[in-house]
Structures are given as C-alpha cells and as structure tokens.
Amino acid sequence: MSLGKIPVGIEVNQRSFNLEISPHHTLLDVLRDELRLTGTKECCSEGECGACTVLVNGQAVCSCLVLAVELDGQKVTTIEGLASDGHLDPIQEAFVTTGAVQCGFCIPGMIVAARQLLSSNPNPSRAEIQEGLAGNLCRCGGYSRILDAVALAASSRR
Amino acid sequence: MTTPDWIGRSHERIGARDRVTGALRYTADLSFDDVLHVKLVQVGGARSAIRKVDRCEALKVPGVECVLIADDLPQPIARFGPAFADRPILATGETKFFGEPVAAVVAKTKDAADAAAALVQVDAEPLPAVLSVEQALDPDSALVQDPSLRPKDPLAHSNTLREWTFGWGNPSEVAPDLVIEHDYRFPMVTHFAIEPHVFIAAPDANGVTIWTPTQHVFVLQRVVAAALKWPIAKVRIVAPDPGGGFGGKGWPKFEPLLAVLALRLGRPVRLVLTLEETFQQARRTSARIHAKTGFDRAGRIVSQELNTDFLIGAYADIGVRVVSKASYAACGPYRTPHAKVTARALLSHTTPSTAFRGFGTPQASWAVESQLTEAAGLLGIDPVEIRRRNLPRKGEAFIPNDTPADGDWAAALASAERALDWHAPLAKNRGRGIALGLKSSSTASASQAIVRLHYDASVSVLSGTSDMGQGARTVLAQIAGKELGVSPDRVVITMGDTSIVPYDSSTSASRSTVFMGNAVIKACEQIRRQLRVIAARALEVDESAIDVVPGEVRTPKGAMSYAEAMQAGLGPPRGEIIGVGEERGGGYRPEHPLGGRPEFWEFMCTAVEVEVDPDTGMVDVTRLVLASDVGKALNPQQVETQDEGAATMGVGHSLMEELILDGSGRIVNLGAMDYRIPTIQDIPRELHSVLIENEDGPGPYGAKGAGEGGILGIGGAIGAAVNQAAGVKIRDLPLTPERIWRAIQSARSELP
Numbered sequence: 001m002s003l004g005k006i007p008v009g010i011e012v013n014q015r016s017f018n019l020e021i022s023p024h025h026t027l028l029d030v031l032r033d034e035l036r037l038t039g040t041k042e043c044c045s046e047g048e049c050g051a052c053t054v055l056v057n058g059q060a061v062c063s064c065l066v067l068a069v070e071l072d073g074q075k076v077t078t079i080e081g082l083a084s085d086g087h088l089d090p091i092q093e094a095f096v097t098t099g100a101v102q103c104g105f106c107i108p109g110m111i112v113a114a115r116q117l118l119s120s121n122p123n124p125s126r127a128e129i130q131e132g133l134a135g136n137l138c139r140c141g142g143y144s145r146i147l148d149a150v151a152l153a154a155s156s157r158r
Numbered sequence: 159m160t161t162p163d164w165i166g167r168s169h170e171r172i173g174a175r176d177r178v179t180g181a182l183r184y185t186a187d188l189s190f191d192d193v194l195h196v197k198l199v200q201v202g203g204a205r206s207a208i209r210k211v212d213r214c215e216a217l218k219v220p221g222v223e224c225v226l227i228a229d230d231l232p233q234p235i236a237r238f239g240p241a242f243a244d245r246p247i248l249a250t251g252e253t254k255f256f257g258e259p260v261a262a263v264v265a266k267t268k269d270a271a272d273a274a275a276a277l278v279q280v281d282a283e284p285l286p287a288v289l290s291v292e293q294a295l296d297p298d299s300a301l302v303q304d305p306s307l308r309p310k311d312p313l314a315h316s317n318t319l320r321e322w323t324f325g326w327g328n329p330s331e332v333a334p335d336l337v338i339e340h341d342y343r344f345p346m347v348t349h350f351a352i353e354p355h356v357f358i359a360a361p362d363a364n365g366v367t368i369w370t371p372t373q374h375v376f377v378l379q380r381v382v383a384a385a386l387k388w389p390i391a392k393v394r395i396v397a398p399d400p401g402g403g404f405g406g407k408g409w410p411k412f413e414p415l416l417a418v419l420a421l422r423l424g425r426p427v428r429l430v431l432t433l434e435e436t437f438q439q440a441r442r443t444s445a446r447i448h449a450k451t452g453f454d455r456a457g458r459i460v461s462q463e464l465n466t467d468f469l470i471g472a473y474a475d476i477g478v479r480v481v482s483k484a485s486y487a488a489c490g491p492y493r494t495p496h497a498k499v500t501a502r503a504l505l506s507h508t509t510p511s512t513a514f515r516g517f518g519t520p521q522a523s524w525a526v527e528s529q530l531t532e533a534a535g536l537l538g539i540d541p542v543e544i545r546r547r548n549l550p551r552k553g554e555a556f557i558p559n560d561t562p563a564d565g566d567w568a569a570a571l572a573s574a575e576r577a578l579d580w581h582a583p584l585a586k587n588r589g590r591g592i593a594l595g596l597k598s599s600s601t602a603s604a605s606q607a608i609v610r611l612h613y614d615a616s617v618s619v620l621s622g623t624s625d626m627g628q629g630a631r632t633v634l635a636q637i638a639g640k641e642l643g644v645s646p647d648r649v650v651i652t653m654g655d656t657s658i659v660p661y662d663s664s665t666s667a668s669r670s671t672v673f674m675g676n677a678v679i680k681a682c683e684q685i686r687r688q689l690r691v692i693a694a695r696a697l698e699v700d701e702s703a704i705d706v707v708p709g710e711v712r713t714p715k716g717a718m719s720y721a722e723a724m725q726a727g728l729g730p731p732r733g734e735i736i737g738v739g740e741e742r743g744g745g746y747r748p749e750h751p752l753g754g755r756p757e758f759w760e761f762m763c764t765a766v767e768v769e770v771d772p773d774t775g776m777v778d779v780t781r782l783v784l785a786s787d788v789g790k791a792l793n794p795q796q797v798e799t800q801d802e803g804a805a806t807m808g809v810g811h812s813l814m815e816e817l818i819l820d821g822s823g824r825i826v827n828l829g830a831m832d833y834r835i836p837t838i839q840d841i842p843r844e845l846h847s848v849l850i851e852n853e854d855g856p857g858p859y860g861a862k863g864a865g866e867g868g869i870l871g872i873g874g875a876i877g878a879a880v881n882q883a884a885g886v887k888i889r890d891l892p893l894t895p896e897r898i899w900r901a902i903q904s905a906r907s908e909l910p
Contacts, residue, residue, distance in 0.1 A: 039180015105401025141806030
C-alpha cells in the first residue's frame with residue numbers, strides 16, 4: 001500500500017511516457033488506469049483468458065501478469081496501436097468482414113495475439129492458428145469465424 | 159427511385175469497428191471524477207451465522223471512507239428481486255451462498271479497498287448447507303429461506319419454492335409397447351462472459367444513476383426503485399453494451415447496494431467484480447430430470463412423464479420462471495398424446511441461479527432427447543426416423559390450447575440428416591447423434607420504440623434493447639433502413655439509457671428481433687403517415703392523392719425525397735417527425751400457465767459426429783450441423799454466428815463444464831484456470847449452419863427469433879454420439895474424459 005512509487009519510462013504505441021508506478025501494479029493496471037488505454041480488457045487477471053494481451057517488444061504477453069516496473073525502456077503495443085493513419089490493420093479488417101466480432105470483449109486480445117502469430121508465421125495452417133490463439137477465450141463462441149478472420153488476414157497479406 | 163432492400167443481407171455489424179480498435183467503451187472503461195472504489199467482504203463457506211463484524215482495522219486504512227454492513231441499513235433490511243423480493247442488500251443474520259457479501263468497503267483507491275476488505279474481521283459460524291437436489295428435498299435439511307418471507311405459502315416450511323404440474327391426457331392409463339425410465343443430471347455451469355460484472359452508481363440531480371451492462375434496463379430500474387422505495391422516474395439506468403450477457407447480466411445483483419452507497423456518500427461508487435467473484439453471483443440452474451417415456455412399436459411417443467427437479471440458488475432471482483417455462487414445454491417438439499410434467503424449483507445454499515441461454519430447455523432436452531435415442535436403438539429405428547415420426551406438421555397443436563407448430567420442422571431435420579451425411583458408414587471409435595431443441599419464446603412482453611426522422615432524412619432509433627453480441631443495433635438499423643428507404647449507415651440506434659429510450663421488457667428469449675423489430679416497423683409506419691399529412695398540406699392536395707413509400711413521397715406534382723417533403727412541409731423553422739411503435743404480441747393471458755402463449759417456437763436440429771479415444775475418453779467433435787427454422791434471416795451472418803456460438807457454448811456443458819462444490823458449499827474451481835470452457839481448439843473440425851427460411855414467423859418480414867437454438871439440443875446430440883462411439887450409456891453431463899473412460903472400463907468389466 002504505502003510502497004514508494006518507482007519512475008519508469010515506457011514507450012506505448014510509439015509514444016514515450018515517464019511514469020511513477022507502484023511496484024505491485026501490473027502493466028494492465030497502468031495501461032487502463034494511468035494511460036486510459038481501455039481497449040485492453042481485464043477478465044481473469046491470472047493469465048488464462050488472454051483478454052489483456054498486448055505486445056511487449058513484439059511478443060504477445062498477458063499484461064495482467066507483467067509488473068509495469070519491469071518494463072522500463074521497453075516498447076508496448078496495445079490494440080489502440082494497431083491501426084495506422086485511420087486504416088485498420090488487415091487483421092482488424094478481416095475480423096469485421098468475417099463476422100468474428102460478437103460482444104467484442106475478447107477481440108482486442110484476440111487480435112493482438114493474432115498479430116504476433118502472423119508476424120512469426122505469416123502463412124499458418126488452421127491448426128497453427130488454433131494453437132496460436134488457444135490462450136484467448138471467447139464466450140460468444142465465435143471461434144470458427146475468428147479462425148476464418150485470421151486465415152483471411154494471412155492471405156490478404158500475401 | 160429504387161429502394162435497395164437491406165433485409166436478408168449480412169450488413170456489416172454496427173459497432174464492429176469500435177470493437178476491433180478498442181475504441182468501444184464498456185462499463186469498466188468509463189471514468190468518473192471523484193469516484194470511490196468498492197470491495198465486497200465475504201466469508202468462507204456457503205452458509206454461516208454472522209456473529210460479529212469488526213471493522214476497526216479496516217477503517218484505519220488510509221483512504222477508506224466507510225465499511226457498510228447490514229446492521230447499518232434501515233431495518234428490516236430492504237430486499238429485492240425480479241420475481242420475489244427475497245434478497246437482502248447485504249447478508250443479514252447468515253450468509254446463504256458462497257460469496258454473499260457481509261460487508262462493503264468503500265475507499266478512495268482500489269488498493270485501499272482491497273487492503274481494507276482483507277482486514278474486516280467476520281466472526282462467522284459455519285452452518286450445515288443444502289447443496290443438492292436430494293438435500294433440498296430431505297425434510298430434515300435446514301430451510302434455505304426464512305418462512306416469514308412467504309407467510310401464506312403452504313410450501314414455506316420446505317425448500318420447494320414453487321411446484322407445478324403441467325400436462326394433458328392421462329399417462330397412467332396407457333399401455334405402451336416400450337417404456338424407458340431413467341434419471342438424467344445436468345450440471346451447475348456458469349455464464350463466464352468475458353466481461354466480469356461491473357456496477358457504478360452516482361447521485362444525480364433527480365435521484366440516482368446506475369451504469370451497468372444489464373440486458374434489461376427497465377427491470378433493473380423497477381427493482382432498484384422498489385428497493386429504495388422511490389418513484390421509478392428518479393432511478394436512471396445506463397447500460398453500455400455488455401461484453402457478453404447470456405442471461406447472466408439480466409437480473410439485479412449489487413445495483414441496490416451501489417445505489418445505497420452512492421446516496422450515503424454523495425459520490426460515484428464503482429464495483430468491478432473479479433472473474434472469481436462473478437462466478438459466485440450467477441449460474442445456470444442444475445437439474446435432475448426423471449423421465450418415463452412410453453412408445454409404441456413404430457416408435458411413436460405414447461406418453462411422457464417427467465419430474466423436473468431444478469436446483470435453484472439461495473434466492474429466487476428469475477429461477478422460478480426458468481423452471482416453469484422450461485418444464486411447461488419439456489416434452490419437446492413432439493406429438494405427445496399423454497403428458498405429465500411435475501416441476502419443482504428447489505432452493506439451496508448455492509449461487510443464485512438465473513437466466514442462461516436456453517432458459518432451462520437444455521436441461522430438459524438432455525433427458526427427453528436421450529430417451530428418444532435409446533428408444534430408437536431398442537426398437538431398431540433410425541434416430542432420425544423416430545424423430546420424424548413424432549414431429550407435428552406445421553399448424554398442428556402439439557401442446558393443447560397453445561401456439562401450434564409454426565415451422566417446417568421436418569425440413570430442418572432432413573437438412574441436418576443430409577448435411578451430416580447421416581447414413582454414411584461410421585469409422586472406428588466414431589459415433590453420431592441427433593437431437594431437436596424447442597424453446598418457448600417470449601410470452602407476454604412489450605417493446606416500445608421511438609423513431610425520429612430528421613430534417614435531412616437521417617434517422618435516430620431509440621430502443622431499450624441491449625446489443626450484447628447478437629447484433630441488435632445492426633438488425634434494427636436494417637429494419638428502419640428498409641422501412642424509411644435510407645441506408646443503415648444513416649441510421650443511429652441509441653440504446654440502454656432509461657432517460658432516453660422508451661420501455662422494453664427485456665433482451666431475452668431471443669425476442670428482440672421480433673418484438674423490438676416490429677415496434678420499429680410500426681414507428682416507421684407512423685412516420686410515413688405523418689409525412690403524408692405534411693406533404694399534402696404543403697402541396698395543398700388531398701392526403702389520398704399522396705403515397706408514401708420507403709424513401710419517397712409520391713404526389714400528383716411528382717415524387718419527392720423524404721428530405722424534400724420535410725423541407726416543404728416544415729419550412730425554415732425545421733423540425734423532425736417522430737414515430738412511436740409498440741409490440742405486445744399476443745398479450746397477457748392470466749389463464750395460461752406461462753401468462754401468455756409463446757409468440758413463436760425457437761426450433762433447432764443439431765446433428766454431430768464425434769470421435770472418442772477409448773484409451774483416454776477424450777472427445778473430438780468431428781462434424782457439427784445446425785439446422786434452425788428462423789422464418790427469415792434478416793442478417794444471415796449474424797444468425798449463423800449466433801447459432802454457432804450457442805452450440806459452442808453447449809459443447810462446454812456437454813463435455814467439460816461443471817462448477818464443483820466442496821462439503822461446505824465453496825466452489826472449488828473458481829476462475830479461468832480451473833473451470834474449463836471451450837477454446838478455439840475445441841471447436842468442431844467441420845461446422846455447417848443451415849437456415850430454414852419460409853418467412854412464417856411473427857417478426858419483421860416473417861422472422862422468428864434466433865440465438866439460443868444452438869444450445870438447446872446439443873447435449874442430447876453429443877451424448878448420443880459419445881454413447882455410440884464408446885459403447886456406453888452415460889446419463890450425466892458433462893461427458894468429461896474421466897466419466898467416459900470410467901464408463902468404458904465399467905462396460906468392459908461387465909462383458910462375459
């Protein structure tokens with residue numbers, strides 16, 4: 001509670017922030033509560049549901065499992081950082097086209113995880129997409145359309 | 159001018175772009191100045207006597223504003239609930255379920271609230287708890303509910319909150335060729351919307367405003383007003399789009415508590431539950447169904463006797479309605495000459511059970527469909543054929559004096575049979591199953607809509623429906639677009655604020671497309687009538703000379719667009735045209751067991767093929783076919799994704815999901831780590847959706863409701879397939895690998 005705050009410099013979506021952070025606050029806490037980047041969602045808070053997935057130096061992580069003070073000098077990309085110049089990322093576009101979005105609460109984490117998947121494997125098989133998104137839960141049950149969306153995004157990048 | 163038809167097209171989901179960019183603000187994303195954070199304090203087990211709550215240490219935590227307990231509130235403590243006002247704002251005397259809060263800590267920061275909540279000392283004595291159907295029915299068990307809460311009820315001194323007998327004919331007087339009689343069990347499962355429950359309340363100039371992702375803003379408004387003893391008008395509910403509802407966000411929970419806290423402290427207060435806490439606040443009604451079904455040699459159902467014992471939770475919530483509505487139609491979509499359904503809603507010291515996609519039907523269907531499959535096997539009739547022989551034709555009453563069969567159900571069955579390739583040879587360790595699901599839709603309910611045609615002929619629709627993932631905004635925009643001849647992109651749908659939108663009963667029972675859709679059509683018709691009046695006045699011609707069609711006002715002096723007609727009719731002062739529409743369906747019928755006939759039947763045929771690994775009991779769903787009778791798919795992509803999503807959710811309760819209680823009533827598998835729901839790796843290898851569209855529904859352009867169908871019969875279909883593949887007979891869900899493996903071992907040991 002009364003632990004002193006620690007200065008941390010983080011780059012989020014290509015903007016630099018110098019923050020004073022309580023050592024027990026997670027990256028998710030800081031994104032949502034300090035930076036007001038609420039696109040990243042909180043559900044299970046234990047790294048199981050994937051709703052809070054962000055990229056740290058290009059790698060997908062559950063932001064609920066990372067203490068923000070560990071990220072001094074690191075680069076974070078959230079769902080808000082994927083679209084550029086008003087244009088959606090092809091993955092975002094594909095999620096809209098295929099009807100993969102229902103309530104939408106899992107979608108930011110799902111799309112960020114898909115972004116990392118396609119970065120490391122631009123031409124995944126359906127099984128590889130399933131493997132890559134196995135840590136992202138969707139309760140609306142939109143998985144088959146999510147699979148279609150990621151496959152479509154992969155093909156549109158080729 | 160030709161009007162494009164927006165109906166029957168998969169128009170892009172309104173709000174999809176804000177959902178893929180993270181721009182959409184869900185309730186927990188809203189920020190408030192000066193907000194205080196709430197943390198609830200609970201005790202360990204399900205039922206404990208609360209001796210003393212010591213707040214001294216908690217109050218010393220810097221930033222803590224108050225620690226509220228039941229004794230601080232006016233006595234007797236206010237109770238609330240949509241059906242029975244039985245739930246206290248905070249636990250009083252004893253806790254009745256695991257997670258029922260005994261205190262609420264309010265602090266300036268989340269950290270302070272969490273720290274202080276851990277310091278509240280509750281002197282609680284564990285008491286014996288009622289946790290199962292058998293315990294609830296045991297006269298020696300403790301009473302869950304204080305009998306003084308229902309003084310005139312002869313059942314008050316039992317744990318049966320309500321009981322019903324439905325039926326017709328006389329099953330005891332028939333002599334079937336085959337009688338099958340078994341018990342079936344359906345587990346406690348939880349909604350697990352990815353958005354946990356969140357509640358925010360703040361005092362305002364008129365009273366209080368509550369922000370929460372509720373499905374039914376007007377139910378919440380009424381219940382909170384009653385708890386506060388305030389006029390409805392002084393309570394404003396704002397419901398941002400829910401991050402998944404599925405029934406779990408339908409009925410009031412901590413909103414009355416938050417309203418009390420906000421009013422006492424004079425500041426906004428905010429409570430965001432963890433996923434674990436969310437699990438403790440809502441679940442599906444578990445059930446034990448005893449089924450005794452008589453058949454003749456041709457496989458025709460002669461009689462159906464069902465005892466449906468549903469274990470509801472510690473408070474009634476909407477559980478009573480779940481039990482009665484599901485039990486009433488429990489015999490399924492079949493000609494049943496003699497039927498008797500004895501239903502009970504049993505109180506227990508467990509999580510309050512509430513609405514959950516399918517509303518009790520999946521529980522009953524699991525039993526009835528399994529009985530049909532077993533009869534087919536014993537009589538040497540194909541499982542598809544036995545169902546075909548029992549299906550009523552369209553227009554045939556299958557429940558006396560009620561809505562007749564309203565679709566070509568045999569067509570849906572035949573399409574599923576074809577799409578699954580039902581008669582193809584089966585590979586080793588594979589099995590197939592088919593099941594029909596039938597759900598009573600909304601009975602007596604009401605939807606009102608306001609449609610505003612602006613001066614430039616763009617449109618605002620005000621609707622109390624909740625867009626919780628089903629895409630209600632998109633469908634309503636398509637409807638308004640068709641009726642007024644504008645692109646849905648020029649239609650803005652405002653939802654979820656009781657200070658803006660007119661009354662709507664609920665977003666439930668797959669009713670919104672039919673009820674709210676019809677209300678929007680009627681509002682648009684009223685707009686067209688007003689356009690005719692103003693155009694006639696402006697042109698100084700008789701109204702009868704003017705024809706208003708979508709997008710165009712046809713006059714003797716030529717055709718005008720709506721915008722031109724408004725400019726001519728309203729002139730420089732400008733203005734708008736407002737239409738009000740209302741749909742009440744068949745209305746309230748006091749003599750009907752459900753208070754009204756179902757407006758339509760939601761019908762789904764589910765067919766699956768599975769592969770079971772006999773060494774591990776693991777099930778792989780290799781193919782899933784969903785054939786639903788939807789009347790008219792206004793947005794086919796949305797209908798299909800609803801059906802597929804419901805089926806995926808049903809794969810969960812069929813194969814893996816179950817809340818597990820220890821002896822004290824504590825849920826031992828709280829949270830995403832220990833409670834498994836389907837992941838993207840659990841979906842069927844092949845998935846086909848078939849939509850039967852005969853435009854024969856009561857909704858817009860012949861639509862019926864959709865969205866729950868996929869979950870109704872999937873248990874019976876998967877169960878049949880697994881039993882065939884593994885050579886076992888399992889009658890309890892979920893069909894976990896362990897349960898299947900044990901059944902395989904047991905079947906092997908019984909072989910001669």
